[in-house]
Amino acid sequence: MKLDYILDHMPDEIRRQTTHKIFFPGESIVRKGEEARHVYLITRGTIRVSNEFASGQRFTFGTLDVPDLIGDLEVLAGQKLYSASTEVSTQCEVIAMRSETFLQWMRIDNDFALAVAQLLAAKMYPTSNEAGRVKFLPSLNRLQTYLLKRLGDIDTDLFILHTSRQQIADDIGTSVKTVNRGVVKLKDEGLITLLHGKITMNKAQQVAMKNSLIDE
Template identity: 60%
Template structure:
């Protein structure tokens, strides 16, 4: 049974204990280091999942879309604090419940427990696989892969990337200085252009960027 159906048939005893909360783009739903005392079900919108380190560097490594859960991993693992920051990428609507209510629902509803297990497996496998691989990619290769992914998300004859350098650095797990070096290198070799400081990519450049090969 899918999560949407599970929510529809939520036990009345649980329904009385839940709430609903809306988050605007950029607002943190949970923040790394805060007490993991609530679980959220994302019912509308998308979020960015990132990890922050003592150096001040932030690495955005995943995106969550409807329907999905936030905070479930920490609660199920018995962890006291959230391990990552999860912020709204678009306007988000959520169902919110205490950690105790979440565990109570898991024990009472086998369909809910099954849906959570399947979602956790689907969410964790590709994320762990990518995290293990991306650390070994040169930064310019990460930037190239990132730009190709953004091109795929919004095809255009003249693509303009509106993300700032900090956002790019967060998304590929590096520093602004490293991003700037990569951008300059790709511009100097004709793979991208700059328009008022924004990365722009023509049709010809898109083809070159997609076919760019790196030594392995």
């Protein structure tokens, strides 16, 4: 369901109980372990979702954008604490509401309840389908898979990854030290090149990277 439809059909009694908030890149909307008192409807921007562990490592396992919800899973599951942290990637706008307001909206608006179910399914399916498999791949394979995912269907003679090593580590669930070791190994194998510290792949390296994973 599209955002415009959701907002146009929001009951007035629910609208009066919501507030509009703006977040900037790097800010957190919720953090793992905080009380799940609010639900947020994203109306603009992109947000990274990550899990932090006692070891200090952080694993970014998904992204949210319009019209995703934050906190819906916890509230519907009856959990008192947020299960993951969210960090704003691009300037973000949300409609914030108390958890009680969110549940009230679902009870009185069947279309909204269906939209929430569909959004939850869309979020949970890729996590169920991919996260477990990637988690148990060796760290070097995870790095290669990540680079190919970032490359996607881009047709370019020179792919340049403008992402910090820390963010790569967060995205694949490992440490910066491990990422750096993997980068060195891939460079030594001729699968990538470093340009001012940034990972690059020319056409031949892109093909070789794909083939190296197929061969394994």
